[in-house]
Amino acid sequence: MNDHEDAExxxxxxxxxxxxxxxxxxxxxxxxxxxxxxxxxxxxSIRSPVFLTLDNIHDIGLDAAILAIVAVGEMMxxxxxxxxxxxxxxxxxxxxxxxxxxxxxWGIPPIVAVFMGTAIGGVLGMINxxxxxxxxxPPIITTLGTMSIYRGATxxxxxxxxxxxxxxxxxxxxxxxxxxRDTFFLVPNLILITVIIYIIFYYFLNHTxxxxxxYAVGSNPDGARFAGxxxxxxxxxxxxxxxxxxxxxxxxxxxxxxxxxxDAAQGFEFMVITAVVIGGVKVTGGSGSIIGVLLGSVLIGVxxxxxxLVRVSPFWKLAINGFIILMAVIVDKYIQEGVNKRLLERRKx
Amino acid sequence: xxxxxxxxxxxxKQFPGVTALRNVDFDLHRGEVHxxxxxxxxxxxxxxxxxxxxxxPTEGTIYYEGSPVVWENPRHSIARGIAAIYQEPAIxxxxxxxxxxxxxxxxxxxxxxxxxxRQLYKNTNQLLETLKSNIKAKDKIVGLSIAExxxxxxxxxxxxxxxxxxxxxxxxxxxxxxxxxxxxxVEELKAKGTSIIFISHRxxxxxxxxxxxxxxxxxxxxxxKAIDQVNLNDLIQMMVGRTVQNLFPKLDTEIGExxxxxxHLSKKGKFKDVSFCLRSxxxxxxxxxxxxxxxxxxxxxxxxxxADSGKIFVRGxxxxxPHPQKAIDLGIAYVPENKDEEGIILNMDITSNITLPxxxxxxxxxxxxxxxxxxxxxxxxxxxxxxxxxxxxxVISLSGGNKQKVSxxxxxxxxxxxxxxxxxxxxxxxxxxASVHKFISELAADGYxxxxxxxxxxxxxxxxxxxxxxxxxxxxxxxTRSEGSQxxxxxxxxxx
Numbered sequence: 001m002n003d004h005e006d007a008e009x010x011x012x013x014x015x016x017x018x019x020x021x022x023x024x025x026x027x028x029x030x031x032x033x034x035x036x037x038x039x040x041x042x043x044x045s046i047r048s049p050v051f052l053t054l055d056n057i058h059d060i061g062l063d064a065a066i067l068a069i070v071a072v073g074e075m076m077x078x079x080x081x082x083x084x085x086x087x088x089x090x091x092x093x094x095x096x097x098x099x100x101x102x103x104x105x106w107g108i109p110p111i112v113a114v115f116m117g118t119a120i121g122g123v124l125g126m127i128n129x130x131x132x133x134x135x136x137x138p139p140i141i142t143t144l145g146t147m148s149i150y151r152g153a154t155x156x157x158x159x160x161x162x163x164x165x166x167x168x169x170x171x172x173x174x175x176x177x178x179x180x181r182d183t184f185f186l187v188p189n190l191i192l193i194t195v196i197i198y199i200i201f202y203y204f205l206n207h208t209x210x211x212x213x214x215y216a217v218g219s220n221p222d223g224a225r226f227a228g229x230x231x232x233x234x235x236x237x238x239x240x241x242x243x244x245x246x247x248x249x250x251x252x253x254x255x256x257x258x259x260x261x262x263d264a265a266q267g268f269e270f271m272v273i274t275a276v277v278i279g280g281v282k283v284t285g286g287s288g289s290i291i292g293v294l295l296g297s298v299l300i301g302v303x304x305x306x307x308x309l310v311r312v313s314p315f316w317k318l319a320i321n322g323f324i325i326l327m328a329v330i331v332d333k334y335i336q337e338g339v340n341k342r343l344l345e346r347r348k349x
Numbered sequence: 350x351x352x353x354x355x356x357x358x359x360x361x362k363q364f365p366g367v368t369a370l371r372n373v374d375f376d377l378h379r380g381e382v383h384x385x386x387x388x389x390x391x392x393x394x395x396x397x398x399x400x401x402x403x404x405x406p407t408e409g410t411i412y413y414e415g416s417p418v419v420w421e422n423p424r425h426s427i428a429r430g431i432a433a434i435y436q437e438p439a440i441x442x443x444x445x446x447x448x449x450x451x452x453x454x455x456x457x458x459x460x461x462x463x464x465x466x467r468q469l470y471k472n473t474n475q476l477l478e479t480l481k482s483n484i485k486a487k488d489k490i491v492g493l494s495i496a497e498x499x500x501x502x503x504x505x506x507x508x509x510x511x512x513x514x515x516x517x518x519x520x521x522x523x524x525x526x527x528x529x530x531x532x533x534x535v536e537e538l539k540a541k542g543t544s545i546i547f548i549s550h551r552x553x554x555x556x557x558x559x560x561x562x563x564x565x566x567x568x569x570x571x572x573x574k575a576i577d578q579v580n581l582n583d584l585i586q587m588m589v590g591r592t593v594q595n596l597f598p599k600l601d602t603e604i605g606e607x608x609x610x611x612x613h614l615s616k617k618g619k620f621k622d623v624s625f626c627l628r629s630x631x632x633x634x635x636x637x638x639x640x641x642x643x644x645x646x647x648x649x650x651x652x653x654x655x656a657d658s659g660k661i662f663v664r665g666x667x668x669x670x671p672h673p674q675k676a677i678d679l680g681i682a683y684v685p686e687n688k689d690e691e692g693i694i695l696n697m698d699i700t701s702n703i704t705l706p707x708x709x710x711x712x713x714x715x716x717x718x719x720x721x722x723x724x725x726x727x728x729x730x731x732x733x734x735x736x737x738x739x740x741x742x743x744v745i746s747l748s749g750g751n752k753q754k755v756s757x758x759x760x761x762x763x764x765x766x767x768x769x770x771x772x773x774x775x776x777x778x779x780x781x782x783a784s785v786h787k788f789i790s791e792l793a794a795d796g797y798x799x800x801x802x803x804x805x806x807x808x809x810x811x812x813x814x815x816x817x818x819x820x821x822x823x824x825x826x827x828x829t830r831s832e833g834s835q836x837x838x839x840x841x842x843x844x845x
Contacts, residue, residue: 207463209455216441216452223439226403227453227505228427286443340491341618 029280029335033295037302044306051309058188062180062256064301065194066091066249068294070268071275072201073125073242075293078276079218080235081285082139086128087246088268089150092261094120095250096154099167099260106173110255113176114193117251118244124150125243129236147269154262167260180256190252197245202290214238218285274321275300278328300324353412354379354544355400355431355513360409362395362568367748369395372409373570375563377513382535382545384559384576386552386588391565393548394435397515400546401433402426427453432506433515440490440498447473447486450505476504481530495640496527503534514538515546520554532558552584564588599786599812600794605629607665608798609681609767611650614659619645620822623659627767627798632789634813635802637842642822643802644686647769650800651683652676663767677706679767682760686772686802692756695745699737700726702744702755706763729758733788753785768792770801774808786812806835818842 045052070087077084094117101116102108124146131142158164169177180190187195205211217224217234224231254260279296281288303324307317355377362370370392377383385393398404400411402420410417413429420426423433441449447469448455456468473486482500484493493501499519506514516535520528535545535558547559555562556576564571564587571587579587609627614620620642627633635643649656652670660667663679670676676683685692693702700719703726704711711718711725726740733754737747744755753773760768773789774782789812793799803809809816816833818826818841826841 203461203463207466209457209462209464212444212448212452212455212464215444216448219441219443220439223441224452226401226423226433226435226439228422228424229453230422230424282443286441 029332030289030292030295033278033280033292033299037295037299040299040302040306044302044309048306048309051306056305056309060298060301060305061191062188063305064297065190066252066256067268067271067275067300068194068297069197069245069249069252070242070272071279071293071297072197072290073238073245074269074272075276075279075281075288075290076205076214076238077139077242078273078281078283079214079285079288080238081218081221082132082235082238083273084128084143084239084242085140085269085273086124086143086147086150087242087272088265088270089147089154090121090124090243090246091250091253091265091268092263093150093154093157093250094124094247095254095264096158096167096260096262098251099172099254100157100161102173102176103162103167103171108173110173110176110179113255114248114251117247117249119247121247121250122240122244125240125246128243129239132239133232133236151262151266154264158260158262164262166262167254169258172255172258176255177258180252190256193248193252197248198290198294205290210234210237215286218282219287271300271304271321274325274328277325280328280332282332283329352379353377354414356412357396357400358410358412360396360399360406360411362392362399362404363407369568370399370406370565371568373565373568375570375573377544377546378560379544380539380542381560382539382547382558384555384562385546385548385565386555386562386584387565387571391588392568393565394517396565397433397435397517397546397548400426400513400515401431427509430509430512431515432509432511432513433517434499434502434506434519435517440501442490444490445486446477446484446488446490446493446501449490449501450476450508452505454509472508473504476507479507480504480534495638503531507538511543513544513546515548517548519547520549520551528554552581555584556581599632599814600790602630602794602814604631604814605796608663609650609800610662611646612660612662614646614649614656614661616645616649616654616656619654620649620656620819623819623824625817625824625827627800629766629796629798630793631814632793632799632801632812634809634816635800635819636804636806636809636816636838637819639804641819641842643819644771645822646819647683647771647800647802650676651681651769653683677763677765680763680765681767681769682706682763682765683769684756684760684771684773686775693744693752693759696743698743699730699735699740699747699755703729703740703759703762706759725762726758729762730755732761733758750784757788766796767798768800770799772802772804774803774805806838810835810838 041052050056070091074084074087097120098113098117102113128143128146131137131146132139180188182189184192205214213224213229213234214237216227216229217231221231224234250265253264257264275296276288276293277283277296278299279288279292279294281293300321303320304317307320312320353376357373357375360370360373360375361368373392373396375396385396387393395404399406402423402425405419405421411420412418418425418429441452444452450473451469456465456472457463458465470486477484477486480500480503482497484497484500490498490501503519519531535547538545547555549555559576561573561575562579562584563573564584566588574583605628607626607628611626612624614623623646625633635647637643645654648654650661650670652673652675655671661670662668663681668675668679670679673683694705700723704722708717711722713721723740730737730740735747735751735754735758737751744752747755770789774785786808789799789801801809801812810833814830816828816830816838817824818828818838820842826838828838
């Protein structure tokens with residue numbers, strides 16, 4: 001269900017007596033994740049007293065922020081029925097390029113560095129978009145290819161400019177090193193940036209013509225064509241925006257971990273897709289809300305943090321993430337089948 | 350002479366292997382209802398898509414409001430005030446009614462292009478009120494009936510204040526009272542000066558609303574007449590070019606013993622309490638409107654989508670059929686409507702398609718005997734006169750009619766005795782249609798038991814020994830060949 005409908009929809013529902021309780025709850029997918037999140041938090045805080053300390057919450061927030069930023073882009077791609085698995089490599093490459101530029105130019109303000117990342121990421125996203133829309137290569141193959149290319153390019157750029165050595169903390173200006181953690185009225189910059197991005201995209205997806213067209217194209221591409229929508233343009237846009245968000249995230253990643261490494265964010269695409277799917281975005285496209293994606297990202301952040309706290313091996317972490325993504329899809333499938341069945345029953349056949 | 354808003358000159362449209370339209374002329378006056386008639390595959394929908402820019406003509410020119418235009422895509426025609434209600438639903442199942450209606454032209458602010466939701470819902474509810482519908486702007490699409498979805502499509506066309514509205518089979522899924530409401534809307538639009546192209550093969554609709562009528566046959570423009578200058582027979586003559594009676598040669602057959610009996614078959618949301626009996630040598634026609642539940646019943650019998658309750662008897666013995674393999678083992682075959690997607694596998698050759706359901710017959714010492722497969726394929730494709738260079742040719746490169754034949758050959762090879770045909774002649778030209786009819790009729794004469802789903806009344810009436818009529822998931826009538834008149838059957842299929 002779309003966010004703009006939630007507030008108004010509730011009012012409408014109270015007088016629509018024919019709506020079953022089930023359908024009403026199914027519409028509140030976000031509430032479901034939220035309750036699940038609370039349960040997880042409750043269980044972990046009993047097992048680990050450190051979990052609910054201010055320091056740890058701060059850490060979870062910073063860890064989940066970059067995930068949440070990239071997940072917005074991934075969500076839009078999935079809404080159109082596509083997928084982008086090059087996001088991890090994109091973070092690595094854009095972070096690396098910006099790191100190499102700013103390591104010898106300490107005068108560049110951190111926020112400018114972030115925007116440089118946005119621009120570089122935009123180019124990477126544009127490449128994905130052109131391959132999908134113009135060359136008509138299926139999204140998973142396109143981004144599988146660029147995933148390797150972008151990662152390879154990270155090595156090459158790093159080798160050419162810096163002889164294959166990490167860009168370590170001491171090469172960065174102090175202001176950049178602490179940028180993500182520095183606060184603005186008590187809020188860390190990274191969280192602030194995330195919140196701003198979410199406000200912009202919440203508005204974009206729910207209240208602008210272009211945003212709604214993204215939903216329409218994912219829901220029925222042929223229908224969108226009949227409705228006079230420029231389907232190629234609308235399909236291209238999410239890849240471009242994802243690239244920009246990935247580039248932004250890439251620079252923030254370098255600041256957050258105060259180093260640029262060639263294997264940064266390797267496998268990150270998996271976490272991003274998991275967050276989007278848990279957030280209730282339909283994997284075949286057309287439906288899903290940005291609030292769900294935010295909650296999905298926080299949930300992934302919480303679970304990964306908790307698994308660290310209780311010292312679970314990284315292999316188990318992977319398996320648990322995999323288990324969660326499958327559970328989310330199965331639950332969604334049953335909810336959808338239930339809704340459809342009940343709606344059909346109203347027709348009394 | 351009235352003023353023309355739209356004129357098409359010498360339009361030809363070629364698809365790979367098929368010419369859908371040949372040198373067609375068409376014109377539309379301001380404020381008139383111009384009906385377009387023709388059989389399935391005559392080129393009506395293609396013409397509609399050319400007018401809206403979904404397709405581009407291979408040759409010919411479109412004049413709109415006096416000047417030649419080239420529509421590269423529907424955006425161009427929509428911007429100039431041409432709206433279309435297509436046969437296939439262009440609906441966004443994940444969005445609500447209001448968004449469906451206004452998608453692409455939502456009321457929005459000029460700076461951030463932010464949607465004015467209040468205005469959107471207000472406009473939608475007003476629009477739906479003028480259509481006297483009780484659908485609400487915020488309703489979900491999933492819960493709407495076919496007729497209600499159609500109404501959403503009509504509202505969509507009205508929402509852009511179109512000067513030209515194309516309605517492609519708008520009444521095919523509507524009940525009689527719903528159709529009357531639609532005609533009232535058409536009259537109202539006409540009074541406002543809107544021009545309407547009305548595509549339908551329900552002849553009575555044409556006489557009810559049209560000012561002029563143009564007939565197409567096999568892609569040719571047969572003629573354009575004022576409606577008061579033609580009668581029913583003229584119109585049919587124009588559409589089919591021959592008298593209807595001898596189109597469907599059902600041979601006299603000896604009806605034998607019962608092969609299939611279905612009792613009280615029900616599936617939630619699809620169909621309810623369906624019972625019928627099918628004997629060898631019999632063709633049972635299964636008539637109803639699109640969405641009446643006929644395909645669902647056939648799929649349930651074939652085990653693709655099993656029913657929730659009810660009994661199926663094959664040659665007197667009760668069986669549960671939970672999956673198609675069981676149906677195939679019992680000698681039931683299902684020839685689906687959409688021949689490209691369900692009936693055959695495009696990337697495999699003719700041989701592999703034909704032997705697919707009976708692969709286990711060709712296992713020799715653990716491996717498949719390709720030579721024997723090819724021999725069988727050869728035998729059946731010869732029997733059906735499949736035109737191909739060899740049985741090794743890939744099905745994707747065959748013409749539509751030959752694809753259909755491969756799909757049939759497959760089931761004959763499986764030695765099925767009960768064959769369920771779903772719209773066997775949909776979208777194929779008149780010549781191929783006659784040969785499919787002849788073939789089905791011969792099968793019946795050979796003692797096969799045949800269930801034939803069709804939405805074409807003449808086909809049903811000409812081919813069937815018995816006719817079953819479904820409406821909204823329920824069997825509403827049961828006629829023998831002699832009892833069933835066109836009026837009776839239609840009235841039953843449309844009754845609420």
